[in-house]
Amino acid sequence: MIEKNEFKDDLLNWFHENKRQMPWRETNNPYYIWLSEVMLQQTQVNTVRPYYNAFIDRFPTIQELSNAKEEDVLKYWEGLGYYSRVRNFHEAVKEVQNEYNGIVPDNPDEFKKLKGVGPYTNAAVMSIVYNHPIPAVDGNVLRVWSRLTCNQQDIALPKTKKDFEEELQPFVKTESGDFNQAMMELGATICTPKKTLCIMCPVQNHCLAFAKGQVSELPVKKKKVKKKTIEYSVLYITNNDGEILVRQRDTKLLNGMWEFPMFDAEDSIHTIEEELEAVIDVQQEPMFTTKHIFTHMTWNMKIYRAYTQKNNFEHPYKWIKKDDKDSLSFSTSMTKIFNKVNE
DNA sequence: AAGACGGGGAT
DNA sequence: ATCCCAGTCTT
CATH class of the missing domain: 1.10.340.30 (Hypothetical protein; domain 2)
Known part of the structure; x- marks a missing residue:
């Protein structure tokens, strides 16, 4: 001292x-x-x-x-x-x-x-x-x-x-x-x-x-990593049976977690349809927007309601019933979206 | 708690 | 050319 x-x-x-x-x-x-x-x-x-x-x-x-x-x-x-x-x-x-x-x-x-x-x-x-x-x-x-x-x-x-x-x-x-x-x-x-x-x-x-x-x-100073922000369009896609399309992540971040299909907001609907190999009807206006803040980045998400007739999706995509949502693990941001859509 | 605000100096 | 800098007000 x-x-x-x-x-x-x-x-x-x-x-x-x-x-x-x-x-x-x-x-x-x-x-x-x-x-x-x-x-x-x-x-x-x-x-x-x-x-x-x-x-x-x-x-x-x-x-x-x-x-x-x-x-x-x-x-x-x-x-x-x-x-x-x-x-x-x-x-x-x-x-x-x-x-x-x-x-x-x-x-x-x-x-x-x-x-x-x-x-x-x-x-x-x-x-x-x-x-x-x-x-x-x-x-x-x-x-x-x-x-x-x-x-x-x-x-x-x-x-x-x-x-x-x-x-x-x-x-x-x-x-x-x-x-x-x-x-x-x-x-x-x-x-x-x-x-x-x-x-x-x-x-x-x-x-x-x-x-x-x-x-x-010294001094110890945590340098603030410049957080990058990514804009995403998240699609809440349903089919004729009222099921919801989800997919499992195969990425470093949140690996293995399930999510609603989401795409770079810059992507056109054609890019998305190509990826899903399906015709997607997307509502013009987002239902709502939400952001998810990680320590190192921020997701700005626009949530769109969407519909498709295609039923046979393969892994990592999968249809789930609303009541089965809890049988898969979703990240916090996705659960928030699910709850908000269904509130 | 995090972002905006301006220039100058150090690297 | 890029990073760093730490006061106050605002969101």
């Missing part, structure tokens, strides 16, 4: 001597610091710098920003990306002007209610400006803290962030603004995602991951 006081002292001493100079570190104007934190969301320091300077040059006070027109303000964000940030900021600043007499609230519960102020911005601004003891957990801090404590939890999980906030709580009792900034500065300059500079790290001897040689394996 990290020796709280020594760790914090080492970190803060390093921060005081090595912090990078930034325009928003030269001020304690809440409006400027708030602006900088909004600009810094998902955006690196060197990108922000010129935008920040131009912005406060043109809108030096809360009052002047509140009186500005939206298009004019947007102009000063052009090229910075994530434009809802500036719309929310503008709206929030107008609210501060009108509801708080132009004073940025010195109360996290109030400040957090403003448009565009989420958990991170709230913690950052409230700690830097008013020294409220709230840990600011951004991407840097998730990475830094996972390494310092050698925590193997997936940082994409909300629970991990909650745990980190609790673990960091003792460190922000005093000098919260500096501590938060120091953690982020460490993440931005030393404890970087790749090519870490452990050799220069001021808190190397407090770092559990360094001690175990696991720095490069």
